[in-house]
Amino acid sequence: MDLLDWHRGRISARRLAVLIEHMPRDSAISHALHGDAAEWTVTDYLLAAAVDHLAAANWMFAAVNTDENADPPEAPIPVPRPGAPTPAAPEAPPPITPEPPTPHALAHFFS
Template sequence: MDLLDYYRGRLSPRRLRVLIRHLPRESALVRALHGDVADWGITEHLLAGAVDELAVGNWLFVTANSDENADRPERPRPVPRPGVEEEEEVVATTPEQLAAFFGAPSPGGGR
């Protein structure tokens, strides 16, 4: 395919648009337009999600089966994905905060 055919009148604007829109994600144009995001398709996102869930499952298993006095392992970090900002660390809610939110007596005997 010669892109000069567009200027010679042998390649319609519609056909050129279709060719550009269906370029493979490995093409130089797609990489220039989208950067690192172009490297990740649905398969890579699904695999990263599966790895993240497996890591959390293993972490939960180890945490649940550890001695109460043992140091708890750190929660696993998700696989970094291009174009997605790293989330802030989630802070666990205390039973007192939950009770206050729902308007119930706190488990510690307050209220």
């Protein structure tokens, strides 16, 4: 598909919007809009939660069953998730939203 078809009037703006909205997860537009979260599915989030719960359960078992004189085990670090700040890193700044192009700039780009 040629994006110039929209400029030439061969496809409607609605059809172009539908095509962009339903791009695959690994597309550049999906990464630009959602960052790393575009690659994560519900299954990935559930697997990360299961890993975190298992690590916490193992940590609790080890903490209860260690010798009184021994140092307690270190608490587990959760699996990093996209969009969530890491415990050691500061919160990310909000994304910059660019100004929409003017009709003149669109005509110049597609001509």
